[in-house]
Amino acid sequence: MRRLPIRPLAGLAAVGVLALTGCGTQTAAAPADPGTAAGERTIHARQVMRLTQVHEQTGMTLLEGPVFDEDGELLVVDVTAPAGEPKVLRVNIRKKTSEQVHTDTRGTYTSAQFSPYDGRLYLTDFSHGDIVSLAPDGGDPRTFFSGEVDGARMNPDDLAFDREGNLYVSDSRGMSEGEAKGRVVRIDRTGKDATVLADGLAAPNGISFDADHRGLWFSELTQNRISYLLLDGEGSVASRHTAVRVDGGIAQTDSIAVDADGNLYQGLHGRPAMAVYSKNGDRLATVEVPARAAEGLESATNVAITPGGTRAYMTVSGPDGGYLYAFDALARGIRQSNGG
Known part of the structure; x- marks a missing residue:
């Protein structure tokens, strides 16, 4: 999930939101375009529609998890939506309309993805440490996972599924204290067995399998780096290394998506833009919103690329509201660029 600056959180404080994954930890205005490095290009995103406005009760809106x-309709979560207002929305892009799919009195949902195992929509509740699932139409809410993992509750931010339907979660535990207590957690598809794959992390946020499902990319918000976990085929870690150090300036690393060519789309908090890298760490492009619009926006948290196509839809938020922006991705969309 992405992060908006932490302001007084009004109604959200009542549900224990000290800091939101994917929402930023510091107030940051969008910086001027620093230009692009040799070999890097700028991709200009175009506004599709405004989905939300700043909520009076929470003082924020923050779109995530597209x-x-x-049916080809886009689902989006609003992390800071108060009780009773839409926390999951369904967007008809062609008609530029949206409708409520789910709301409740409790959840602070920071990501969404459909399971390949049971077809349900899974949501991470950052504030309460839960993984919640819904029927595809938004009904039948269930708590899939709750409780401690190795003696500590999670602050689950983003999630990814393997081909068998097991979950891999970025746990931003310790982020509000500024301590490197974050983890990557694997939860089996029954919700009964949770295992820590990596710990000692600095506010892990984005997480996605690579194009071949051989390993996991994950970002650490407060270190501006992307690491790679090579898996052994049995759900355990074979190796781990820092793969990309993101030159973000005042912006921080948020959610991650991966296209069919293995390119990484790294969302940024603190700037309404995304950085695109090859699987070998080359910075290929920067996706930006128009400069005038950027003045009222503070994050580009995540992206969904049309499955089998190249049209990409980026969630962008700030004091001007929550928006969808569109651009042409570098390669076609796959499961790893659709949710999480």
């Missing part, structure tokens, strides 16, 4: 359903 994911296409089987």
Whole structure:
């Protein structure tokens, strides 16, 4: 999930939101375009529609977790939506309309993705440490996972599924204290077995499998780096290394998506833009919103690329509201670029 600056959180404080994954930890205005490095290009995103306005009760709106359903409609979560207001929205992009899919009195949902195992929509509740699932139409809410992992509750931010439907979660535990207590956690598809794959992390945020499902990319918000976990085929870690150090200036690393060519789309908090890298760490492009619009926006948290196509939809938020922006991705969309 992405992060907006932490202001007084009004109604959100009541549910224990000290800091939001994917929402930023510091107030940051969008900086001037620093230009592009040799070999890097700028991709200009175009506004599709405004989905939300700043909520009076929470003083924020923060869109995250875009994911296409089987009917080609886009689902989006609003992390800071108060009780009773839409926390999951369904967007008809062609008609530029949206409707409420789910709300409740408790959840602070920071990501969304459909399971390949049971077809349900899974949401991470950052404030309460839960993983919640919904039927595809938004009904039948269930708590899939709750409780401690190795003696500590999670602050689950983003999630990814393997081909069998097991979950891999970025746990931003310790982020509000500024301590490197974060983890990557694997939860089996029954929700009964949770295992820590990596710990001692600095506010892990984005997480995605690579194009071949051989390993996991994950970002650490407060270190501006992307690491790679090579898996052994049995759900355990074979190796781990820092793969990319993101030159973000005042911006911080948020959610991650991966296209069919293995390129990484790294969302940024503190600037309404995304950085695009090859799997070998080359910075290929920067996706930006128009300069005038950027003045009222503070983050580009995540992106969904149309499955089998190249049209990408980026969630962008700030004092001007929550928006969808569109651009042409470098390669076609796959499961790893659809939700999480």
